[in-house]
Amino acid sequence: MLRIVNLTKHFDDLIILEKFNLTVPSDGFTVLIGPSGCGKSTLFDLLTGVVPKDSGEIVWEQRRMNHLGRNAAYMQQKDLLLPWFSLLENALLPARISKTDMVKSEIKARKLFRRLGLAGFENYHPAKISGGMRQRCALVRTLMFDYELVLLDEPLSALDAITRRSLQALLLMLQSDFRKTILMITHDIEEALLLADELIVLTPAPMRIRKRFALTSPKPRRMNDPFLVELKERMLELLQEDAGLIIR
Amino acid sequence: MKYPAVYSTAAVLLFLFLWEAACRYYQVQDFILPVPSRILTVAITRAALLAPHAGVTALEVIIGILISLAVAVPLAVIMFAHPSVEKALAPFLVASQAVPVFAIAPLLVVWLGYGMASKVLMAAIIIFFPITVNLLQGFKNCDPEYRVLFQLMGADFRQSLRLLLWPWALPHFFAGLKVGVAVATIGAVIGEWVGAQQGLGYLMIQFNARLQTDLVFAAILWLSAMGMTLWFIVGWLEKKIVRWKFER
The missing domain is CATH 3.40.50.300 (P-loop containing nucleotide triphosphate hydrolases)
Known part of the structure; x- marks a missing residue:
């Protein structure tokens, strides 16, 4: 772990x-x-020691x-x-x-x-x-x-x-x-939904975890799975909100 | 361009034709400007005289190249590994090019004598700068992402140098070497002008004093052939060694 x-x-x-x-x-x-x-790539740089x-x-x-x-x-x-x-x-x-x-x-x-x-x-x-x-x-x-x-x-x-x-x-x-x-x-997003066991949506910098999604359906998955379609929509909304593309 | 050699050959032939035609039309005397056909004839018929001296000049140039390589390659590596060394040596490197070789040639003859050593050193000084600067630039141009990859693989400097930096810098090195060998003859010939008993530069001074302009040009032709041969050898080596550059 x-x-x-x-x-x-x-x-x-x-x-x-x-x-x-x-x-x-x-x-x-x-x-x-x-x-x-x-800050996703910076996280990897920190993990690998490229950046202290x-x-x-x-x-x-x-x-x-x-x-x-x-x-x-x-x-x-x-x-x-x-x-x-x-x-x-x-x-x-x-x-x-x-x-x-x-x-x-x-x-x-x-x-x-x-x-x-x-x-x-x-x-x-x-x-x-x-x-x-x-x-x-x-x-x-x-x-x-x-x-x-x-x-x-x-x-x-x-x-x-x-x-x-x-x-x-x-x-x-x-x-x-x-x-x-x-x-x-x-x-x-589709790639994430097809591959992930756990999907983590991050906020803009300073990076924090915005939402976690556990995906338990067996792999390989298909994108016509209604659960994945709904999840994709929710994720899109989350990301668009962060990008300021949704005006409420 | 499909056949670049055709265009360059045509351009050279046209130039020679115009030269020959102009000299014949205006009846220019040989001691002022000989026609190309005369120069070519002299270069061939007096080969027995020119060849031994060309051999001496060629030897000076080749030894100069080898000495340059022996100094420039380690120096570029050291300057890359230790930027403080680069900063310290930068003024000397620039000065080595800012001072005209004509100015130091008499000094080198005084210090090293009329033999081969002063001419070899002159050639080496001229070649040294483009090789060092190009190689150093080649090392610096290495994509940082590759350097990170090597860092993550745990490579030490020697491994990075051998497997990544040196191959990466090779095209730059060959670019510098091509420039170096193309101008190397200048150093050797200037050295021979100042004081020598052999070499094409020495012959040119002798012929010039006797108004044997056709022989001066013949010596220049031999020098050009020498420079071009070296340039093509380096180009051939580049194609053999830096194969990946030409595979795309």
Whole structure:
């Protein structure tokens, strides 16, 4: 379980987070959704240690830490594949840097390539494949970290609708087959509804939890489910209110 | 443009044709301005005289390039790793380019003698700046998101340098090297003008004193060929080493 307690971050006079609290259950798929600039990505930067926190606690599996560091894998919107390496070499980067057994790592990477539909493309360079395949390769690299917690910062937002749908299925597999605890940021309400076990709507900065929704219906879900349709409307209203688009 | 070589060849041929036609029409004497066909003939028929001296100049240039690389690459890395070093060395770097090589050539001859060393150093000084500045800029241009990715993977500076920064900066490095090799001959020739017993610069001074202008031009032709050959070699190496840049 990941617990964030009273996490605070200011950039000069700008308050991004003020005593922000969040609990992410193990093996769960928690999705954060909120207006642009509310501080979602800063939260991930604080969690990963890219930006230092002002105060507050980060507790992972009952261990307090300054940041999650090597306890969490992080996948961003950009695939961040290195163009001078093949897909396999890109996937093996975490192993190469941490100096783990390369033979075992390659066997694992090749298995993941097969699992994620990239078999046969191991020696291709990123420039030669589609955006969806690059993102799948980035997912393989994320899985190569072998960390239980996975942070996903809008990983599918740059993809077209069809590719996005196929990758959403892979993200569900990440949870079901690999037993990962997932915390994801998205702007796409439908994506959030299809994937989340718990959906958290955030306020504009300073970021707070506006509303939590537990989604218990089995996955994979369909957007024609009346419960999801109603929930989508409620979420849209919440987000439009925060954006000042609804005048009461 | 589908065939850029066709256009550049046509432009060169047109220039040479106009030069030849103008000289013949106005009956310009050879010691003032020889026709291109005469220069080409002399460059070929007097190859036995020109080639050994061209070899000396080429050696000076190549050693100058190697010395430049040996100093510029580590220096760019150190300046990138330690911005305080960059700040401290910036005035010296700029000064090395602000002072004309013509001004220091006599001093280098006084300090290092009439042999090869002063010419090698002249070439090295000219090449050093574009390589250092371009490489440093290449390191700085590295996308911060990739640097964060490496930070999250736990990469140390050496791993980041080897796997990310160096490949990232390679196109910049080659851009600097291309500029460097194209102007490297200037340094060597100026050194030879000031004081030498060998080299194409030395020959040019001798021919010029005897009004053998066609031989001066022939020496220039050999120098141009040398500079272009070096430029094409660097371009070829770039295509071999920075393959991903050309794969898009």
